[in-house]
Amino acid sequence: MSRVVRMIVFAVGGLGVAVLLGAAIARMPHFGSGHHPYRTLAVAAALARRAPNAVSSVNFDQRGFDTLGEEMILVGSVLGAVALLRPAHHESERRVPRGGRVLPATQFAGYALLPVTLALGLDVVAHGHLTPGGGFQGGVILATGLHMAYVAGDYAALRRLRPVHWYSYGEALGAGAFVLLGFAGLAAAGAYMANVLPLGTFRALLSAGTVPLFNIATGCAVACGIVVLLAAFLRQELLIGEDER
Amino acid sequence: MSYLAYAVAAWLFLAGGLGIARSRHLVQTVVALSVAQSGTYVLLLAVGFQRGASAPIFGAGTPLKASGVVDPVVQAMTLTDIVVSATVTALLAALAIQVAKLHGTADPDELRSLRG
Amino acid sequence: MMWIIALALVFVAVGGTVTALTTDPERQAVTLSLYGLLLTLLFFVLSAPDVALAQLAAGTVVVPLIVMLAVRKIRHVREGAEDAARAERERDEAARAEREVGEREVPR
Numbered sequence: 388m389s390r391v392v393r394m395i396v397f398a399v400g401g402l403g404v405a406v407l408l409g410a411a412i413a414r415m416p417h418f419g420s421g422h423h424p425y426r427t428l429a430v431a432a433a434l435a436r437r438a439p440n441a442v443s444s445v446n447f448d449q450r451g452f453d454t455l456g457e458e459m460i461l462v463g464s465v466l467g468a469v470a471l472l473r474p475a476h477h478e479s480e481r482r483v484p485r486g487g488r489v490l491p492a493t494q495f496a497g498y499a500l501l502p503v504t505l506a507l508g509l510d511v512v513a514h515g516h517l518t519p520g521g522g523f524q525g526g527v528i529l530a531t532g533l534h535m536a537y538v539a540g541d542y543a544a545l546r547r548l549r550p551v552h553w554y555s556y557g558e559a560l561g562a563g564a565f566v567l568l569g570f571a572g573l574a575a576a577g578a579y580m581a582n583v584l585p586l587g588t589f590r591a592l593l594s595a596g597t598v599p600l601f602n603i604a605t606g607c608a609v610a611c612g613i614v615v616l617l618a619a620f621l622r623q624e625l626l627i628g629e630d631e632r
Numbered sequence: 633m634s635y636l637a638y639a640v641a642a643w644l645f646l647a648g649g650l651g652i653a654r655s656r657h658l659v660q661t662v663v664a665l666s667v668a669q670s671g672t673y674v675l676l677l678a679v680g681f682q683r684g685a686s687a688p689i690f691g692a693g694t695p696l697k698a699s700g701v702v703d704p705v706v707q708a709m710t711l712t713d714i715v716v717s718a719t720v721t722a723l724l725a726a727l728a729i730q731v732a733k734l735h736g737t738a739d740p741d742e743l744r745s746l747r748g
Numbered sequence: 749m750m751w752i753i754a755l756a757l758v759f760v761a762v763g764g765t766v767t768a769l770t771t772d773p774e775r776q777a778v779t780l781s782l783y784g785l786l787l788t789l790l791f792f793v794l795s796a797p798d799v800a801l802a803q804l805a806a807g808t809v810v811v812p813l814i815v816m817l818a819v820r821k822i823r824h825v826r827e828g829a830e831d832a833a834r835a836e837r838e839r840d841e842a843a844r845a846e847r848e849v850g851e852r853e854v855p856r
Contacts, residue, residue: 390741397653401646408642418634419683419750425705426680430688430698441688441704442711442798450708457712464719471726475733511801519689519797523715527805590692609715613810616722620817623729624824633750640757644764651768659773659819663780666811667768670787673803674760677794683750687795702795711802718806725818732822736829 437586438595443521447601451580454601455565458608462562465612472619480626483543497539504532512606516595522605529606530613542625551618554611561608568600637678644671658728658738666721673710680706756790763787777816784808 388396416422429449430441438444446454474480511518512525537545572581580597587594648668655661680703688704690696732738763783770776784807791800 393653397649401649404649405642405646408645412635412638412642415638415679418637418678419681421682421699423680423682423703426688426701426703427698429703429705430701433688433704434690434696439690440798441690441701442707445704445708446712450705453709454712457716461716461719464716464723468719468723468726471723471730518691519687519801521711521798523712524798524801524805527715527718527802527810531805531809612719616719617810617813619726620722620814620821624817624821633754636754636757640761643761647765647768654769656771657773657819657822659815659822660770660776663773663776663815664768666780666807667764667783670760670764670783670807673787673799674757674790677791677796677799681794685795687797689797707796707799710796711799714799714802715806718811721811722814725814729818729821729825732825736833737826738822 436582436595436598437589438516438598439590440516440518440521442519443516443598443602444595446521447598447605448580448582448596451569451601454605455569455580458562458565458605461609461612462558465558465616468616469619472623474627478627480622483546484625485541485543487541489539489541494539497535501532501535501539504535505529508532508606508610512602513599514592515602515606516598517590517592522602523609525602526606526609527613529610530617533614534617537621542621545621549614549618551615554614554618557611558608558615561604561606561611564604565601565608568597568604572597637681638675641671641675641678644668644674647671656739656741658731658740659725661740662721662724662728665724666717669713669717673714676706676710679703753790753793756786756793759786760790773819774816777812777819780815781808781812784812 429445432449433439433441433444436444436448438448508525508529510525511520511528512522515521515525533549534545536548569580572583573579575581575583582596582598584596584600586596593599645668648664648666648671651664651667652661655664682702685700685702686694688701688707690701694700728738731743735743737743760783763779763786767776767779767783770779784803787807788800788804791797791803
């Protein structure tokens with residue numbers, strides 16, 4: 388359809404959606420009210436399972452099956468994107484380009500921050516059941532921390548630092564560990580993803596049962612998945628070109 | 633104030649939709665979709681918020697009462713959604729690259745191969 | 749306290765509109781990154797530090813990087829396609845000019 392027709396259709400549809408949303412908003416509870424029935428139940432369950440971070444407890448302990456589904460969506464999207472970005476039969480890889488000039492301050496900041504960011508990412512993953520954080524956030528921090536090598540150096544430096552096939556194994560390992568931990572719960576307690584490890588003392592590092600293990604598995608899968616994804620995009624942009632016809 | 637939070641969520645959704653309808657480049661469509669998704673995040677968190685309540689993390693200073701913290705269930709939903717939709721956006725961008733390679737253009741108005 | 753939340757909401761609404769309506773795709777990556785930062789502030793003010801951390805890491809760094817790489821790749825592909833089309837047109841014109849010269853020589 389032409390542009391004008393498309394804008395008219397959007398105007399009509401958008402107006403309808405706006406009217407429906409307005410009618411819904413008028414009947415919603417007040418912003419900032421105190422009536423949250425799920426909160427009472429979820430927080431009570433999180434405290435009973437000795438997890439100070441109620442959000443992590445909901446994610447990996449109380450609502451773990453949905454998180455498994457989201458994990459599989461992530462693995463599937465990375466798989467699809469990497470499959471789409473493989474070079475076609477009429478394309479070939481160029482030589483790895485030498486980087487441009489990088490300011491010394493940028494180089495210093497990048498190389499100094501790389502280990503700091505990686506340590507921060509590992510800390511966020513490991514303490515996911517105690518402090519704000521968890522597998523998803525820590526995994527993305529780890530993946531972006533690795534790419535500080537690209538900011539500070541050039542593409543050749545990044546390639547030395549991340550052999551891609553190891554990271555694809557890491558992603559499979561993380562996702563597989565997530566599924567197998569669920570089966571361990573099934574074997575030990577009769578319910579998939581049951582919390583079967585000892586709950587420990589409140590606010591200790593080894594507490595809340597299987598939640599730290601799920602955090603580590605998710606962190607591994609997310610970090611490796613995002614590294615593989617960025618590797619495919621960087622390779623497509625910097626290296627792959629049409630064969631001369 | 634009550635209507636502002638939900639109205640901003642609805643506004644972001646419609647602004648994202650307008651961006652999709654108006655786009656002249658497939659990657660613009662993908663970014664506008666991302667903006668529309670962020671409207672849902674704002675809606676979820678606005679539903680779970682309570683005036684004067686703290687974050688649902690029971691550190692050393694937070695009393696162990698359910699009525700003093702915001703809702704953790706909507707926060708759990710939103711945070712997995714953010715990370716997963718980053719990868720889905722990457723998949724859509726890879727699709728846009730493939731379309732550009734096959735047809736030489738990324739303008740939705742110029743892509744005619746679906747016409748009979 | 750509530751006015752901070754109201755201010756953050758207004759900033760997010762303005763930022764979202766600007767990001768969705770930016771015309772240049774390369775510039776949109778930058779505004780998307782800034783919009784991610786505004787969303788992080790809003791989530792922080794709404795007492796959601798987990799969500800703010802996730803938005804900061806994923807929506808402010810990873811997605812704009814991927815968008816920028818995709819836009820640049822598409823630009824290279826489009827320039828390559830235009831160069832190829834122009835080269836083909838020039839080849840066709842040269843072939844047509846040679847044919848005309850040949851046809852003019854034949855009746856001699």
